Amino acid sequence: MTQGNPPSGKKKKRKLRFFKRQTKPGAMPGSVVVDPQAPPSVITVIAYGPDRVVEERIKDVAAVRQYLDRWPVTWINVDGLGDAEVIHKLGEMFHLHQLALEDVVNVHQRAKVEGYGDHLFIVARMVSWSDRLETEQVSFFLGRNYVLTFQESVAGDSFEPVRERLRTDRGRIRQVGADYLAYSLIDSVIDAYFPVLERCGEALDQLEDEVIEGGNRGVVGRVHEIKHDLLTLRRAIWPHREALHELSRDPHPCIADGTRIFLRDCYDHTVQLIDLAETYRELGSDLRDLYMSSVSNRMNEVMKLLTVISSIFIPLNFIAGIYGMNFDPSASPLNMPELRWFYGYPFALSLMATVATTLLVLFYRSGWLRRDR
């Protein structure tokens, strides 16, 4: 489900590694090697026509064929990529290319579209936020009368609203073909980016408030984390743009012209998402600069306080040091006659007061004591 899912018992942390290839370098192209830690595959079928809808969990891949024969549109959804046999059998049933199947199990693909004669292969990346940012690859095969989807995890997905619409026959979804179903699913994947990006925006918003109100030193770390997430998001969204552009523009027998206008709308959303992610990243950088300059300013204040205190007391201490010397007055009338003056002590104290006042006035005049300098 996630990239770099940490083994339980280890502390949860963000991971820089964006992927972990299953296929070894130099391995035979098109070899489908499942991740031994991947959850076992669960197959769900939703088949529907304008009037009826059926939703079933099946065990045997062969059972899929009867849905394909009887229903206008069949959606086969596979959760979990741990079962190589299931993937192979589906590959054979739908005549899928080996390279496409390899991409299904190597869950680090960039979003892309590839046309293979009678079907389209689409890779997208689903995003979710539970405690931290997580992404999951979803692979789509779109044929004349079916949509076949593979998800990494068996946990929840962004497709629930689409299922709900299929069940309740809201909108025109049951009236139209498999291409509209595929669009609806892709659209729900893209839409799920908005709340995640909004969360980043809100976090930056809050950090900006904190910095302006005085800051605290965890700020840079948190900005770093958000920028990291934004980088991951941008990296995930970016290729969708090209893929959707291709889908909405290049003619393919599996996609009706009426659906293209919806895909164009979806493409507009990816442009907006990329735009937003870029803007937030720039804001993050601006925020870090703002924070760093407030740190610099505070250090300046600290240094000024130290300098003012030192500069005032060091001369006073020097005067006290002078009159603490033990020159013998009896040896010479020149030896510290002040010590025996009648007003000697008041003289020394007022000398100190004069020096301190003079320095304070000087500092004040040069603007050092003003906080806002």
Place this chain on the structure above:
Amino acid sequence: MTQGNPPSGKKKKRKLRFFKRQTKPGAMPGSVVVDPQAPPSVITVIAYGPDRVVEERIKDVAAVRQYLDRWPVTWINVDGLGDAEVIHKLGEMFHLHQLALEDVVNVHQRAKVEGYGDHLFIVARMVSWSDRLETEQVSFFLGRNYVLTFQESVAGDSFEPVRERLRTDRGRIRQVGADYLAYSLIDSVIDAYFPVLERCGEALDQLEDEVIEGGNRGVVGRVHEIKHDLLTLRRAIWPHREALHELSRDPHPCIADGTRIFLRDCYDHTVQLIDLAETYRELGSDLRDLYMSSVSNRMNEVMKLLTVISSIFIPLNFIAGIYGMNFDPSASPLNMPELRWFYGYPFALSLMATVATTLLVLFYRSGWLRRDR
């Protein structure tokens, strides 16, 4: 009217969130869900021909049809998007696409142009400055003999000069068709960016003066704010460029060739605005660098003062400390004989003066006391 309009009673602040989608992720595409907090819709109709003009506020959407039938050009303006029924009825009357209507109520769209058979759908973003930067989405539908505009807020807009020209028949606006009206409205939206950008330029101007005259530590915060506004502006203007390029270049039955030359002029303005926003952002960065380097310089000055004062007085204090020791002169003639010298005290004082003078000369020679170093 604004993005993230804060509830009254809460302190007014800038918001990083650029939008808040009304449609839930995965919702049915083309569903028009109005924001419950949006102001109720107010419909105003201005219908005109070369000789006459009529301007009316109407309650019933059906009343629009009679204007369309009788007048050469009708402009229906809807202020406030709180009334789903109004939007639906207008959509039906003008055969507007569901996706376009969804974009009308989701007021976070990027500027864009979409052609739908007999009408054009244009989204623009209006900018205003009242205490802080605010943007508002305006949606245009341009048909053969009508312009239909939707604005987020019921408050003032940039269209007043156009209304004035329609009323007084200045220029050729009443002689020409609906496309020229649409151009005039878009032009007034674009033109409204100039004073807002100018305000940013003036603010930067003033901050530059302050930094050069000595700076004050709010500078970085204010530069940050201006850069934030410029980012918002650039993000708002940028897509207008592409949209206007498309409008002025791609042929569409709703736009006469004579109007294209005006749209090209409008496109030139967006290029100029983007250019300006970029330039100001660069100036903002340069200004922050200038400020940070002046902070660094001031810290250097502070450190130098501390160092000079410490370096001069620490040796003096040391001499005073020496002669403050209590070695017993009676125990040995070697024990601090200076204390009983006839010129002991003057000797100590002049030793101090010599040390201080030497250090001052050294500092002066090495250029430390010069301010401009």
Place this chain on the structure above:
Amino acid sequence: MTQGNPPSGKKKKRKLRFFKRQTKPGAMPGSVVVDPQAPPSVITVIAYGPDRVVEERIKDVAAVRQYLDRWPVTWINVDGLGDAEVIHKLGEMFHLHQLALEDVVNVHQRAKVEGYGDHLFIVARMVSWSDRLETEQVSFFLGRNYVLTFQESVAGDSFEPVRERLRTDRGRIRQVGADYLAYSLIDSVIDAYFPVLERCGEALDQLEDEVIEGGNRGVVGRVHEIKHDLLTLRRAIWPHREALHELSRDPHPCIADGTRIFLRDCYDHTVQLIDLAETYRELGSDLRDLYMSSVSNRMNEVMKLLTVISSIFIPLNFIAGIYGMNFDPSASPLNMPELRWFYGYPFALSLMATVATTLLVLFYRSGWLRRDR
């Protein structure tokens, strides 16, 4: 003449505002509103053929027509844009488009080329340096047998060498048509950028020397100023490139093929200017980094001096402080017996000397006292 010409009596300063639109936002497109502060228009006509040339200052716009009829090429130059009537009459005489005339008086246009049937409209930006960087818009209308130029100011321009060539019949300028004249004028505008950029380069050169020889704290301010000027220059030059590319490439009846090769040369110059401005801006940034790192280094030196002096004298002062305590030797033989030792004072002094020497050796060994560390 300048952007943001400051009223006399106010201190002269650089302005960030690059322009001040005369036309109000939302105003009627194509409305020619002259700046009330613009100088009154002065019209000069130079008409010439291969054999003769005539140069006259005229008062009445109508007088222009007779030159057009009698001479192969007529150049009408208007200095100062304060006279709306002159501009309108010329617009009528030459059938100029309202939008073009609006651009003539809104002197903040980017350089551009616009073809209008039988004439070309070209906007360029003239640069000059008198005490500070100033730019001025020049608008050209190029027809079959005339060139009409509008300049913002009545003061000197870059066209004098072209006038001189016309008068003395140097080169082939009088043998060829109006298009070659227009080229010569544009070329003189572009050429005038070179000395201004060279001045920036020399200033950077000098600042680099200063920084390397020890720097002074005005450096960052001056680098900032130069970068500001370079930004203005780049912003002014950039659109010329596109405009000249268009001029030299797109066929237009007003431009002969023989002139295109000259325009291509002129285009090469703009590429060179942009290249140069970019390079200088990069050099400016590098220079600021160099300066900032030298500030950092100096602060490091200051801190090291403070630390060395403090670290050496603080322990010495501590020893002096010890022997300055007043423990009563008569109360116990343990109470500061050193004070009554025969070699007590020399012991204390040599203890201090030992400590100081040890510390100095330690600092020296660890490389702190070396300047070049």
Place this chain on the structure above:
Amino acid sequence: MTQGNPPSGKKKKRKLRFFKRQTKPGAMPGSVVVDPQAPPSVITVIAYGPDRVVEERIKDVAAVRQYLDRWPVTWINVDGLGDAEVIHKLGEMFHLHQLALEDVVNVHQRAKVEGYGDHLFIVARMVSWSDRLETEQVSFFLGRNYVLTFQESVAGDSFEPVRERLRTDRGRIRQVGADYLAYSLIDSVIDAYFPVLERCGEALDQLEDEVIEGGNRGVVGRVHEIKHDLLTLRRAIWPHREALHELSRDPHPCIADGTRIFLRDCYDHTVQLIDLAETYRELGSDLRDLYMSSVSNRMNEVMKLLTVISSIFIPLNFIAGIYGMNFDPSASPLNMPELRWFYGYPFALSLMATVATTLLVLFYRSGWLRRDR
């Protein structure tokens, strides 16, 4: 094998020099000058058909011809470029262009594809990590029934899995032509970048943990090293993209259409690699900023500690200094009467305590003593 392979006995270090041209500037184009330090050439031939495979190390170049005649596909692999004669003879046998042969021995080429009539010349860069990042040039000549590869080093390469597949007849590799072999080899070169990039990602991951947990000052150096490696990797990968794009798109008689789809997959991998390298470089920069800001914060903490301690003790020392002065009480009743007060000493001590407490409270109130400020 490596760029800048250091002579043994010298300490191993990274090298900035990416290459060392063998050909002298201005030398005759197409001259094949072998590096005198290059290892001697070792020729291995693998020839195969659907049913059989033979693998042999040969001494005489002429022996190659018999394989070409008898086997469907022959792969001639040359390890080590030290033998000019071998290269020349192969060049003659396969009619290779002089410029291509020059590129084979000048092992600093960017990846590229060049079509020469009946064969293709492909340059790729193999990457490996043994203690440090190393790259090696591999040159491919792809003809109708042969693949000729030149490797810089005689040590191991990324081709072993391909050899294994040829030997064991896994996949369809022995069924198809030389173009598929070339693809398999290039694919194994590209695939080898993934683990190296993953290693960089893991190193950044670990450094991020260290910085967040408190940092240590080797961080910047190590980030610098990783960024350096990423720069090298990006520089190596980048041109592969263009080359593979060309290979998968431009028709060439040596490449069957069926192989193009595999090359497109390979191209996708290069896009992904570039994307990853860019992302990691950005993360490296973010990490350095994070570290630098933590250094700034720590310096701030240090300065605050110094300031707090100094600010508290300097006034106390001053009080002690006052009462350490030797004014003669017998000379005047004004001379330090406190010294003879009954509660003189407790008064002085409590004065000090009061001052210290007051300062501590002030510091606490202004938030200075809080760590997280």
Place this chain on the structure above:
Amino acid sequence: MTQGNPPSGKKKKRKLRFFKRQTKPGAMPGSVVVDPQAPPSVITVIAYGPDRVVEERIKDVAAVRQYLDRWPVTWINVDGLGDAEVIHKLGEMFHLHQLALEDVVNVHQRAKVEGYGDHLFIVARMVSWSDRLETEQVSFFLGRNYVLTFQESVAGDSFEPVRERLRTDRGRIRQVGADYLAYSLIDSVIDAYFPVLERCGEALDQLEDEVIEGGNRGVVGRVHEIKHDLLTLRRAIWPHREALHELSRDPHPCIADGTRIFLRDCYDHTVQLIDLAETYRELGSDLRDLYMSSVSNRMNEVMKLLTVISSIFIPLNFIAGIYGMNFDPSASPLNMPELRWFYGYPFALSLMATVATTLLVLFYRSGWLRRDR
């Protein structure tokens, strides 16, 4: 020969000015104004055919014609641009365009290619390193049977290896036409960039070592110098790329198809050079960051040492100060009874030792004394 050749007697320094135009702004286009300080022109002719070669220095330009008539290929090389007459006569003889001749003497051109009917005009920039980076413009005119080259200086050039090849008939250079000669000359110009860039790489390499081994404060200056040189180099190389792309792609009667493949190779080299210059500039920036962070770290160390020493000794000094006060023990038993304790002095000393040890332990525990923090 160099840009900004400094007058002897003045200290040699790098110059920011990249050029100094000879032509005054606004001067007649195509006017050939020689630099009065340019060295006098020296004309050398090398004429050759497959069998013979002749090399002569000539005085009279007219003598060139007989070579053109008698030899298959003639290369006329002009060193030094001080002789306007020579340039004019050659211009007339070969029918060269005035604008091209102007570019020959204005030795600040960007590399470019311009086709003029029966000949090609090519500008390139030769680079050399003698004590510092120097560049020199070389202009080529390539006709059917001649190459005419103009060099700024009379000193050595990069063409010697080509001359040597002509003399000794190595390679096929004497068998082929003037286009191959032109290619060989351009190739030798491009090749000369490699050692200069390598020198920059080595310098960065060495600086990196220095920074890692402890740095020295000249580093930033030297990085700045190298980045400056790299900027100059990149600026010089960049336009060659476009020019060579044009040469190798656009058909021109003067260039045979067989030569194009060589020009494509030459183009590859410019791409590699640009790539390298960019990489080195990035490395320079990374290096400066590395250095600046090591400066920051060192300053942190300095501050920590100061803070540790101050924090330990200030309390000790305070204790010594306390017992240095002169409260009169005879006035009250409360006045500093410690002074008369039997163990008073040891008590004070051990109090100090306790305080110092406690502080040291605290510092050690908080990790301050560890160097690598």
